Amino acid sequence: xxxxxxxxxxxxxxxxxxxxxxxxxxxxxxxxxxxxxxxxxxxxxxxxxxxxxxxxxxxxxxxxxxxxxxxxxxxxxxxxxxxxxxxxxxxxxxxxxxxxxxxxxxxxxxxxxxxxxxxxxxxxxxxxxxxxxxxxxxxxxxxxxxxxxxxxxxxxxxxxxxxxxxxxxxxxxxxxxxxxxxxxxxxxxxxxxxxxxxxxxxxxxxxxxxxxxxxxxxxxxxxxxxxxxxxxxxxxxxxxxxxxxxxxxxxxxxxxxxxxxxxxxxxxxxxxxxxxxxxxxxxxxxxxxxxxxxxxxxxxxxxxxxxxxxxxxxxxxxxxxxxxxxxxxxxxxxxxxxxxxxxxxxxxxxxxxxxxxxxxxxxxxxxxxxxxxxxxxxxxxxxxxxxxxxxxxxxxxxxxxxxxxxxxxxxxxxxxxxxxxxxxxxxxxxxxxxxxxxxxxxxxxxxxxxxxxxxxxxxxxxxxxxxxxxxxxxxxxxxxxxxxxxxxxxx
Amino acid sequence: xxxxxxxxxxxxxxxxxxxxxxxxxxxxxxxxxxxxxxxxxxxxxxxxxxxxxxxxxxxxxxxxxxxxxxxxxxxxxxxxxxxxxxxxxxxxxxxxxxxxxxxxxxxxxxxxxxxxxxxxxxxxxxxxxxxxxxxxxxxxxxxxxxxxxxxxxxxxxxxxxxxxxxxxxxxxxxxxxxxxxxxxxxxxxxxxxxxxxxxxxxx
Ligand SMILES: Nc1nc2c(ncn2[C@@H]2O[C@H](COP(=O)(O)OP(=O)(O)O)[C@@H](O)[C@H]2O)c(=O)[nH]1
Ligand SMILES: [Mg+2]
Numbered sequence: 243x244x245x246x247x248x249x250x251x252x253x254x255x256x257x258x259x260x261x262x263x264x265x266x267x268x269x270x271x272x273x274x275x276x277x278x279x280x281x282x283x284x285x286x287x288x289x290x291x292x293x294x295x296x297x298x299x300x301x302x303x304x305x306x307x308x309x310x311x312x313x314x315x316x317x318x319x320x321x322x323x324x325x326x327x328x329x330x331x332x333x334x335x336x337x338x339x340x341x342x343x344x345x346x347x348x349x350x351x352x353x354x355x356x357x358x359x360x361x362x363x364x365x366x367x368x369x370x371x372x373x374x375x376x377x378x379x380x381x382x383x384x385x386x387x388x389x390x391x392x393x394x395x396x397x398x399x400x401x402x403x404x405x406x407x408x409x410x411x412x413x414x415x416x417x418x419x420x421x422x423x424x425x426x427x428x429x430x431x432x433x434x435x436x437x438x439x440x441x442x443x444x445x446x447x448x449x450x451x452x453x454x455x456x457x458x459x460x461x462x463x464x465x466x467x468x469x470x471x472x473x474x475x476x477x478x479x480x481x482x483x484x485x486x487x488x489x490x491x492x493x494x495x496x497x498x499x500x501x502x503x504x505x506x507x508x509x510x511x512x513x514x515x516x517x518x519x520x521x522x523x524x525x526x527x528x529x530x531x532x533x534x535x536x537x538x539x540x541x542x543x544x545x546x547x548x549x550x551x552x553x554x555x556x557x558x559x560x561x562x563x564x565x566x567x568x569x570x571x572x573x574x575x576x577x578x579x580x581x582x583x584x585x586x587x588x589x590x591x592x593x594x595x596x597x598x599x600x601x602x603x604x605x606x607x608x609x610x611x612x613x614x615x616x617x618x619x620x621x622x623x624x625x626x627x628x629x630x631x632x633x634x635x636x637x638x639x640x641x642x643x644x645x646x647x648x649x650x651x652x653x654x655x656x657x658x659x660x661x662x663x664x665x666x667x668x669x670x671x672x673x674x675x676x677x678x679x680x681x682x683x684x685x686x687x688x689x690x691x692x693x694x695x696x697x698x699x700x701x702x703x704x705x706x707x708x709x710x711x712x713x714x715x716x717x718x719x720x721x722x723x724x725x726x727x728x729x730x731x732x733x
Numbered sequence: 734x735x736x737x738x739x740x741x742x743x744x745x746x747x748x749x750x751x752x753x754x755x756x757x758x759x760x761x762x763x764x765x766x767x768x769x770x771x772x773x774x775x776x777x778x779x780x781x782x783x784x785x786x787x788x789x790x791x792x793x794x795x796x797x798x799x800x801x802x803x804x805x806x807x808x809x810x811x812x813x814x815x816x817x818x819x820x821x822x823x824x825x826x827x828x829x830x831x832x833x834x835x836x837x838x839x840x841x842x843x844x845x846x847x848x849x850x851x852x853x854x855x856x857x858x859x860x861x862x863x864x865x866x867x868x869x870x871x872x873x874x875x876x877x878x879x880x881x882x883x884x885x886x887x888x889x890x891x892x893x894x895x896x897x898x899x900x901x902x903x904x905x906x907x908x909x910x911x912x913x914x915x916x917x918x919x920x921x922x923x924x925x926x927x928x929x930x931x932x933x934x935x936x
Contacts, residue, residue, distance in 0.1 A: 444738055444740075445738055448738050542777075553777065554754045554777060554796065555754070555777040555796040555797050555798045555799075556749075556754075556798045556799060556800055558777050558798070559798040559803055559806075560798075560803075588738075591742060591813040592739040592740070592741065592742040592793045592813070593737065593738065593739045593780070593793060594737060594739075594778050594780065594793070596742075596793075597777065597778035597793070597795055598778075600795075600809055600810060600812075601777075603809050604803070604806040604809050604810070607805075607806055607809065608803065608806055611805065615802075616802050
């Protein structure tokens with residue numbers, strides 16, 4: 243009993259948070275209530291199906307492509323025949339390899355799991371696989387359309403990409419660093435060939451490389467993003483928790499040169515927050531980078547409007563830190579790692595995207611290491627804010643409320659928070675009621691027990707031996723018939 | 734939007750207030766403090782194409798936040814840089830000590846990065862010689878020792894600013910053609926290695 247009364251506050255049943263499969267890890271709504279590992283296991287089948295569909299599509303596209311080449315090259319069918327048949331050989335190779343991987347997936351260990359799949363968990367999988375295969379289809383088609391314009395080198399690149407994807411399919415178990423190295427080697431390889439072909443026109447090389455990255459990474463994404471072989475997921479959760487703990491950090495503490503009271507500025511900041519959150523939904527490293535760049539441009543705009551002059555690096559970094567704290571972007575570390583490992587390096591290292599990406603890395607590093615000094619706070623205040631004993635909010639409540647009025651989404655968020663805290667109070671009241679009921683029940687059963695005891699004490703139950711029993715003296719026992727014996731019938 | 738291709742990354746380093754941002758502003762927009770604002774939203778990153786002979790080399794110039802509270806993060810910025818312009822204020826001797834610190838950092842962590850020492854605000858010491866707190870010959874000796882180039886510039890008058898960036902571009906071009914000759918590779922040799930560098934900022 244005492245154990246129960248110790249439970250306080252809003253109580254969520256632990257089992258609701260755990261993985262549906264009961265492996266003991268926490269589940270996540272994003273993975274339909276599974277933990278990432280079980281999710282992956284559960285959906286490997288769907289993914290396998292998708293891979294098959296992709297292959298079928300790729301083959302179809304290949305046929306179309308061949309046909310297109312054949313028609314565009316008209317009379318000279320003879321020379322194209324030889325490489326074509328070679329290609330056929332390779333294709334049969336590919337099909338046999340595919341069969342073995344399919345077999346592997348239906349080995350007993352993985353077959354056991356899907357059987358237990360619940361109905362609701364099954365439902366989303368076809369739509370997910372359809373959705374992503376639609377996306378991959380489109381990417382494949384676009385890629386081939388793009389390559390067609392390149393004639394012969396386009397065809398070589400397509401071949402190279404397919405061979406590469408095929409080898410990567412067998413490298414799912416290698417470490418993320420090795421996967422990264424394979425992809426980077428591949429980029430370099432293709433880039434070098436293009437460099438020769440375009441006679442050093444780096445612009446054109448870059449344009450083709452963007453398409454190659456898009457095609458390759460759309461297909462590899464699921465197997466190389468936040469892989470189990472790394473602790474990316476653990477780091478994601480750590481950063482997320484850290485940012486949540488820093489919810490109290492204000493513009494002033496970071497010396498952020500934007501004025502949220504200007505409606506235009508606060509709207510732009512909301513856009514910046516949306517952009518950085520959107521990064522997680524992209525598959526291609528370059529598209530993720532583009533989200534960071536878009537977010538950064540919004541930040542520059544917000545600063546420019548506030549200060550009425552262009553922002554410098556000294557303005558930008560603190561504002562980006564502030565935006566990251568407000569957005570708490572999902573799977574932040576995984577995304578940074580993924581971009582680092584699989585982005586076309588020239589873009590990442592030198593260009594404008596690279597600059598913003600580096601700033602994001604700095605922002606995350608700053609947030610991880612942030613202490614009282616970095617916010618110009620006394621260590622005591624910092625501790626109190628961190629532990630939730632005090633909130634700096636109270637002091638600038640006015641400013642806080644005024645931008646609530648200015649920005650509908652912030653207003654909405656604020657309302658939601660109010661409602662949540664209202665719900666929390668109600669939950670507390672319900673729990674209090676339940677506790678009272680429990681106490682009442684205990685009292686009642688104790689009371690009943692006491693009364694029964696009283697009555698028992700008052701009227702002790704005395705069992706008097708009966709005057710005579712039916713069979714007290716079994717005089718005629720031997721006259722009874724013998725007990726029935728079960729009879730055994732043979733046959 | 735962010736499509737501009739860049740050949741080399743050049744990073745601006747130095748104590749806060751030495752004039753890094755002004756130097757970039759002067760070079761790229763040819764203005765100092767006031768002046769008509771170009772169509773830029775910020776001066777933190779600029780891609781600047783520079784003529785070198787018949788070729789064009791595009792420098793990506795990375796300004797950094799100089800404030801001390803972000804100093805620990807600065808090493809993330811110079812990863813993969815082909816050149817670093819390490820600035821110090823000619824009227825502030827402490828800023829030169831800081832510059833030496835950056836040089837050591839670069840020598841330790843970024844051996845492929847070429848170093849350019851830049852004494853800023855030369856207009857101030859020209860007006861009044863007593864303002865000079867960093868001796869030219871001392872720095873020249875130091876520059877020789879670390880195999881760096883030395884420039885004294887003024888963002889106010891524009892003195893030596895173009896020369897500085899022109900030299901950066903020419904040096905890069907020379908190295909680049911040299912690499913191409915010896916390695917027969919069109920792309921950076923360091924690119925692949927660099928791609929893993931970002932990983933270091935997250936441990
Ligand atoms: N007289 C003079 N002042 C300069 C020069 N360069 C920068 N300043 C001033 O030095 C201060 C700091 O410059 P800033 O570029 O913001 O330095 P940063 O912190 O290194 O980016 C500003 O007030 C500038 O006006 C220069 O060449 N001559
Ligand atoms: Mg500056």
